[in-house]
Amino acid sequence: MSTKATKHSAPGPYLGYGLQTVRLCARLLNEPPDSTVFVEHDDDVSVLYSDGTKLLEQTKRVKSNPLSDWSVDLWKTIHNWLEDHAPFDVVSKLCLYITPDHEPGEFARALAKASSAQDVAELVTRIKSQLTSAKKKSKVYPFVSRFLSAEADEQLSLAARFEIVREGDPFSTIRLRYEAAVSPLLLERIISFALGEAKVKSDRLLEMGKPGAINAGEFKDTVRRFVQEINLPAYFNFDSPPIDPAEIDMEFVSRPTFVRQLELIEASKPQQLQAINDYLRAISSKTRWGEEGILLPGSLDEWESGLLQRHSAICDSLEVLHSSLNDVSRGKAVYAECRKLEMSLQGKSVPGHFTHGCFNELSGTMKLGWHPAYLSLLE
Structure with missing residues (x-):
């Protein structure tokens, strides 16, 4: 040879x-x-x-x-x-x-x-x-x-x-x-x-x-x-098939924990449906990236830790700056601030719906919440 x-x-x-x-x-x-x-x-x-x-x-x-x-x-x-x-x-x-x-x-x-x-x-x-x-x-x-x-x-x-x-x-x-x-x-x-x-x-x-x-x-x-x-590309590939509206409706009817979290802060139905759509897209993307070998070991753990830290910082800030707000209004403000966050995964940019979907995934496992008393109210 x-x-x-x-x-x-x-x-x-x-x-x-x-x-x-x-x-x-x-x-x-x-x-x-x-x-x-x-x-x-x-x-x-x-x-x-x-x-x-x-x-x-x-x-x-x-x-x-x-x-x-x-x-x-x-x-x-x-x-x-x-x-x-x-x-x-x-x-x-x-x-x-x-x-x-x-x-x-x-x-x-x-x-x-x-x-x-x-x-x-x-x-x-x-x-x-x-x-x-x-x-x-x-x-x-x-x-x-x-x-x-x-x-x-x-x-x-x-x-x-x-x-x-x-x-x-x-x-x-x-x-x-x-x-x-x-x-x-x-x-x-x-x-x-x-x-x-x-x-x-x-x-x-x-x-x-x-x-x-x-x-x-x-x-x-x-x-x-x-x-x-x-x-890795500058952006992760989010070109996945759209979520079936019927699947979104079924999730809405079943009232998973992250939807109940939104009910505590009186989120509108369109907001809840958008949250479900983003949540399902985020789960689908993470599954696909894992199968394709794009995700590095430990990267999702670091990503989750970063989301929890940012959520905690926003809660602390609002408690100081807007202590006069009632619990529902404060929860709305925390949720709105988290939705605006721009985060990166493995040093690469990700679109807002992925960040939003992952925040709702964490609220579904009770690792964070929007209403200050979400733990006692949901339990």
């Missing part, structure tokens, strides 16, 4: 991240959520799957071609895999990651394509036929000879799992996860955040003498929350 270099090939702000961290991050974002990704454990990067199998990845960032026929990088990697992991019973894939992109030589290409004992035997014959006395004395020969001397089933087992991944830009795998959904400016922030999280988490574990193991699902959730936080 090869990815050509792009205009992003010069990583710029990402130069501080080593290739292992980049590949750790890329694997975390692309492996199944129930898998665990390691750095500097079984290999440069490795993945442990829920079924107990492993992926091993050796990473190479070199100017000379590490895939040439007599590359020390190629044959030393194969030598180490044979020494440390043969017969590969629990290894599902042996990945050699190369950047910048290099064209594989005859041997590397044949090894990656081999799928039968005959394919491997033919490769072994070709390698032996090209072993000259000069090459036998070179640095690569001890590593090549480990492969040639391996049992045929070991050679085939290695070849069946061998994969070459070539990328001109080592950040392209991470970039492809998000570039279709966010602006270029946000894309760079996301990549920087993901790389930083991968490095900090793995470094901390290694410094403690523990394996640099990170759960892919938890890592994805962390990055997803960051993306949601910086990529």
Whole structure:
């Protein structure tokens, strides 16, 4: 597999991240959520799957071609895999990651394509036929000879799992996860955040003498929350179907608690119907946003706390400034002031009907009220 270099090939702000961290991050974002990704454990990067199998990845960032026929990088990697992991019973894939992109030589290409004992035997014959006395004395020969001397089933087992991944830009795998959904400016922030999280988490574990193991699902959730936080629209989407008038009428007839709260301050029927409409729209919006993953953890708790604080402040103010008002008039004034409030959710603007609907939701659960004596009157 090869990815050509792009205009992003010069990583710029990402130069501080080593290739292992980049590949750790890329694997975390692309492996199944129930898998665990390691750095500097079984290999440069490795993945442990829920079924107990492993992926091993050796990473190479070199100017000379590490895939040439007599590359020390190629044959030393194969030598180490044979020494440390043969017969590969629990290894599902042996990945050699190369950047910048290099064209594989005859041997590397044949090894990656081999799928039968005959394919491997033919490769072994070709390698032996090209072993000259000069090459036998070179640095690569001890590593090549480990492969040639391996049992045929070991050679085939290695070849069946061998994969070459070539990328001109080592950040392209991470970039492809998000570039279709966010602006270029946000894309760079996301990549920087993901790389930083991968490095900090793995470094901390290694410094403690523990394996640099990170759960892919938890890592994805962390990055997803960051993306949601910086990529939310200026306004939440309130384009939902209008509330059925029959549903509003049924709610009005049933006299839920928030409607009874309005009756205490002698709100008109149109006001009560509007409150019901806003309440139902607010509930629908929150449900939809939760399903779409727009709401961040704890954001609705903060929103509710903010509404309760503003309501309390308005009540305190009216008690000081308009103490002469009777309870019904004071309740009307509190309700009117709350309806005028402009609030934000997760730092984003929301329209008035959502704020109004949420205030009525809180009055329906008796967390606040309009009439000063609403608790005793409703109980």
